[in-house]
Amino acid sequence: MAEPEQLASALRLLQGDGCPLRGIFDEATSRWATLIMAALITGPHRFAELRDRLGGISEKMLAQKLKAMVRAGLVARDAKPTVPPQVTYSLTELGASMAGPLTGLFRWFGSHGDELTRAQRAYDAG
Amino acid sequence: MAEPEQLASALRLLQGDGCPLRGIFDEATSRWATLIMAALITGPHRFAELRDRLGGISEKMLAQKLKAMVRAGLVARDAKPTVPPQVTYSLTELGASMAGPLTGLFRWFGSHGDELTRAQRAYDAG
DNA sequence: CAGCATCCGACACGATACTG
DNA sequence: CAGTATCGTGTCGGATGCTG
Numbered sequence: 132m133a134e135p136e137q138l139a140s141a142l143r144l145l146q147g148d149g150c151p152l153r154g155i156f157d158e159a160t161s162r163w164a165t166l167i168m169a170a171l172i173t174g175p176h177r178f179a180e181l182r183d184r185l186g187g188i189s190e191k192m193l194a195q196k197l198k199a200m201v202r203a204g205l206v207a208r209d210a211k212p213t214v215p216p217q218v219t220y221s222l223t224e225l226g227a228s229m230a231g232p233l234t235g236l237f238r239w240f241g242s243h244g245d246e247l248t249r250a251q252r253a254y255d256a257g
Numbered sequence: 258m259a260e261p262e263q264l265a266s267a268l269r270l271l272q273g274d275g276c277p278l279r280g281i282f283d284e285a286t287s288r289w290a291t292l293i294m295a296a297l298i299t300g301p302h303r304f305a306e307l308r309d310r311l312g313g314i315s316e317k318m319l320a321q322k323l324k325a326m327v328r329a330g331l332v333a334r335d336a337k338p339t340v341p342p343q344v345t346y347s348l349t350e351l352g353a354s355m356a357g358p359l360t361g362l363f364r365w366f367g368s369h370g371d372e373l374t375r376a377q378r379a380y381d382a383g
Numbered sequence: 384c385a386g387c388a389t390c391c392g393a394c395a396c397g398a399t400a401c402t403g
Numbered sequence: 404c405a406g407t408a409t410c411g412t413g414t415c416g417g418a419t420g421c422t423g
Binding site: 132138140141143145146151152155156157159160161162166167169170174184185186201202203204216225228229231232233234235236237238239240241243244246247248249250251254255 | 264266267268272276277280281282283285286287288291292295296297299310311312327328329330339348351354355357358359360361362364365366367369370372374375376377379380381
């Protein structure tokens with residue numbers, strides 16, 4: 132197969148033999164994290180903006196996921212000490228570097244969405 | 258920002274206003290699905306091979322996820338009517354086309370894993 | 384060997400109410 | 404506005420045992 136060794140190493144790490152990356156990977160590719168990343172790719176956003184842009188996420192989950200992503204070094208939190216508080220979230224350099232591969236995935240879904248839904252409908256029909 | 262329109266459409270779809278793609282996206286990027294895709298990128302595999310390669314997945318989840326991925330048209334199931342049964346899973350053409358963007362993500366994790374764990378450790382220390 | 388059925392615990396997630 | 408606290412529930416996901 133001769134995959135590039137970087138991929139091979141990623142695969143090995145993902146097999147889960149107590150590797151710490153596995154947890155981070157699960158978190159970073161979890162349901163909301165990818166969508167939050169997508170929302171932040173276009174630039175910094177405030178808490179309420181993210182909540183509105185995402186569609187269906189609860190404030191609890193949003194706060195929780197954002198905290199985890201800050202912890203993973205993907206997202207930067209910038210809180211201005213004003214009243215009312217004004218908190219802005221943005222991608223860190225690390226997060227921005229992940230954005231590239233991620234938008235690849237998003238674009239793929241954008242262009243193959245029809246095939247997916249058609250395949251699924253065909254399967255259900257058969 | 259001027260993101261390519263394909264990405265914009267993907268983002269719009271992902272906002273979840275009753276869009277059917279959202280469900281498929283959640284499924285395809287769910288915990289095990291990405292890992293199963295990764296395992297299948299290197300070629301067809303049998304059930305037990307996948308179970309062993311994945312590390313930590315239960316047979317129930319594997320069967321369940323494989324079925325969902327077959328339904329989404331990402332994976333092909335080839336069952337030989339022998340005794341004992343011999344079932345091989347492989348990527349469909351659609352699945353293979355998703356593999357590209359996906360390996361991009363995997364490679365990113367392969368090369369930025371250290372930064373992630375370091376960032377997390379630094380956060381926990383602070 | 385493949386994989387379905389059943390049971391059950393853990394926790395992901397949402398709704399609501401409350402605080403600085 | 405940006406969270407935190409608390410509670411309730413559904414789903415995720417593992418362990419075990421059984422079938423073709």
